[in-house]
Amino acid sequence: MPLRLPPLSSLRFFETAARHQSFKLAAAELNVTPGAVSHAIVGLEEALGVALFVREPRRLSLTPEGADYLPYIAQAFALIATGTARLPDARTPRTIAVSCAPTLASRWLLPRLHAFRSRWPNANVAVDTSRRLVNFPGDGFDFAIRLSRKPATGATWHRLFGEQLVPVCSETYRTRLIDGDGNIDLRRATLLHVDSASEDWQAWLDGTHTEGIDASGGLRFDTVQLAYEAAAMDMGVAIGRRPLVDRELASGALVEISKDVIVAGTAYWLVSTKATDQRADLFAFRAWLLEEAATVEDNLCTPGRTSHAT
CATH class of the missing domain: 1.10.10.10 (Winged helix-like DNA-binding domain superfamily/Winged helix DNA-binding domain)
Incomplete structure (x- = not known):
């Protein structure tokens, strides 16, 4: 009809x-x-x-x-x-449009983009870090990277990597938490919370069966980035989310203060439509991103650490 x-x-x-x-x-x-x-x-x-x-x-x-x-x-x-x-047009260079949370974009995606550009020098990539929901295909995005416990319907989901949660602070602040027996006493700490995080202090306390810590007090921030900056300025202890916190751990700006690591229940997923397979540059971008992500969880599995699943 x-x-x-x-x-x-x-x-x-x-x-x-x-x-x-x-x-x-x-x-x-x-x-x-x-x-x-x-x-x-x-x-x-x-x-x-x-x-x-x-x-x-x-x-x-x-x-x-x-x-x-x-x-x-x-x-x-x-x-x-x-x-x-989205139609092929030799007169206009194609752009790969990606929606990604700001902290993940700055700490994980952007430092790796040069590697993709070296393979595909003519591919343009646009990264949008607004927090709004993405509607495929109406919003014009080719990919979205989202933190979720499981895939949702209506699009194609590929798992990138999960996160590990561990308390972190500055080396100076760490010394303030050492008790008379040489152990870290978290009861002395100011807890730094991230309100936008689905898993934060309470998840780590529950997962490690740590008692005697009031998770309701402390300072609160709306981004992971601000919590890490506050921790680096000796303001308290934040929940480090590996691999996002790896940069500070490598530089010494932050240190882990526990061997107890929680494997987060959420993971980062690459979301796209089936139309991705119809463009060579989109297919290549997805394959490259999955290749980059495959190395992350290998680096997270560090010997000698005690891991707990949430």
């Missing part, structure tokens, strides 16, 4: 006029006269059999039917624009 579609040109007039709440402003954007916009809208309303706008002397507004109709039309045009942008 054929789709019932109004004239696409009229829909374009409707979307623009609804967005501006003005026939005059819509006409300016579309480079036509206000009369042409008004005429097209009247024709669309007649074709649909419903009024889309309330016309008043100095005000234009959507009817309830028009307000309900607008999101569908706006999304349809957005999908058309996204699909058009």
